Amino acid sequence: MLGSFMGNSHFEDKFKELPGSKSTKTFFSLGFDAASLHALVVEVCAAPQLREVFNRTVTFLKPSILEKARYHAFVTLMIKRNLAKFNETMGFQISHSNKQKVKPFFRPKNDDNDGTINGSVKGIELSPPDVAGYDSWLVKHPSALNSFDSIMKEAKGKKVVVFLDYDGTLSPIVEDPNKAFMSAEMRAAVREVAKYFPTSIISGRSRDKVKQFVQLSNVYYAGSHGMDIMAPPRAVTSCDKKGNEGAFQPAKLFLPAIQEISVVLVDKIRGIQGARIEDNRFCISVHYRQVPPEDHEILKEKVKSLVENRPEFRLTEGKMVLEVRPSIDWNKGDALNYLLDTLGFSNAKDVLPLYIGDDRTDEDAFKVIAARREGFPIIVSSTPKDTIAWYSLRDPPEVLAFLLRLAKWRKSEIPFFK
Numbered sequence: 001m002l003g004s005f006m007g008n009s010h011f012e013d014k015f016k017e018l019p020g021s022k023s024t025k026t027f028f029s030l031g032f033d034a035a036s037l038h039a040l041v042v043e044v045c046a047a048p049q050l051r052e053v054f055n056r057t058v059t060f061l062k063p064s065i066l067e068k069a070r071y072h073a074f075v076t077l078m079i080k081r082n083l084a085k086f087n088e089t090m091g092f093q094i095s096h097s098n099k100q101k102v103k104p105f106f107r108p109k110n111d112d113n114d115g116t117i118n119g120s121v122k123g124i125e126l127s128p129p130d131v132a133g134y135d136s137w138l139v140k141h142p143s144a145l146n147s148f149d150s151i152m153k154e155a156k157g158k159k160v161v162v163f164l165d166y167d168g169t170l171s172p173i174v175e176d177p178n179k180a181f182m183s184a185e186m187r188a189a190v191r192e193v194a195k196y197f198p199t200s201i202i203s204g205r206s207r208d209k210v211k212q213f214v215q216l217s218n219v220y221y222a223g224s225h226g227m228d229i230m231a232p233p234r235a236v237t238s239c240d241k242k243g244n245e246g247a248f249q250p251a252k253l254f255l256p257a258i259q260e261i262s263v264v265l266v267d268k269i270r271g272i273q274g275a276r277i278e279d280n281r282f283c284i285s286v287h288y289r290q291v292p293p294e295d296h297e298i299l300k301e302k303v304k305s306l307v308e309n310r311p312e313f314r315l316t317e318g319k320m321v322l323e324v325r326p327s328i329d330w331n332k333g334d335a336l337n338y339l340l341d342t343l344g345f346s347n348a349k350d351v352l353p354l355y356i357g358d359d360r361t362d363e364d365a366f367k368v369i370a371a372r373r374e375g376f377p378i379i380v381s382s383t384p385k386d387t388i389a390w391y392s393l394r395d396p397p398e399v400l401a402f403l404l405r406l407a408k409w410r411k412s413e414i415p416f417f418k
């Protein structure tokens, strides 16, 4: 690829004609965004003949100003999207012997679920579908897979503590919430990760339900968006006679009110076709994925009006779901802190929490990591979305690939496994 630029006087002339920021404007008008242009600069800086020209014209985009972790994502972006267009516009030939510098990543085969509704795409190449704005979003939230080496460089010698969301992260989003099964491969990957790192699953589901789906005994479970935590034994803070020994349940006093509002909710939404209520023990989900679009607003209004009159509850929104929760100041971020604490890491300086999640409620956990200024908040999304996560993974198959890589990395760190 570089060969097509080297010694091409047409190319150098173009740049000499365009002093200062004018040249970058030209690139932007060719359809480049800042990241792709940066990638191009990085690439071309490796060619001595062109380095000087580039240094003069696009200095503000020197590689040093951007995090190294993002570098690979930029280069990948450029290769995938813009180089062909650039060459075409500048009149350059691309020789067939030019090889991609960044190895493309392929989706692992996943026989059960693959992160798409109804599992329609299986084992296909991870080249991104052309979702508007995804590539530029990826610049701000680079792929945790492409940035894996940089992430692990930071993690070397530190204690990585893993937190995972369930729906949309470990299992695909499906129509029927009772069928959001996790694949056998994903289960094996989480089991493997949990062998090497303390691992917790923090879900909006009831703790029992998420445990039923995950079926692993070497992970900790937090259900009801962190309002029901089964922490390690040393953290026994409360117990009851119904088998909840050791569970931390900050919204316990709300249980009777939650059960009562649940009954009222069932009655309220009766008659709305496709609406369904899921009892998540300390919160209630009102699903509308199967409700005809014209009835979404009616359903939302009904639920809102019910909660508005009850100050002991608040409403949050997830993926085609409304969640009725007790009005306590406790979320997935608090659950993350609680678990870190009970795992004995609260005062440790060398702890890196890694949180992977796909939904709005996961942002609370991302916030906690961002405030610590250490750790890895990773959003799962195949479309651009507002998030404070630093890194991204496209879908559950990418989560699977990341977890496998994480376990492999740890194994390679342990001399016995080498």
Ligand SMILES: O=P(O)(O)OC[C@H]1O[C@H](O[C@H]2O[C@H](CO)[C@@H](O)[C@H](O)[C@H]2O)[C@H](O)[C@@H](O)[C@@H]1O
Residues within 6 Å of the ligand: 165, 166, 167, 168, 172, 173, 174, 175, 176, 177, 178, 180, 202, 203, 204, 205, 278, 280, 285, 287, 289, 318, 319, 320, 321, 323, 359, 361
């Ligand atoms: O925190 P999470 O583990 O991500 O749980 C959040 C909600 O996830 C589930 O609903 C979502 O997934 C369903 C199955 O794919 C899908 O049908 C639904 O539309 C999604 O919102 C779960 O059913 C909810 O109770 C959780 O609150």
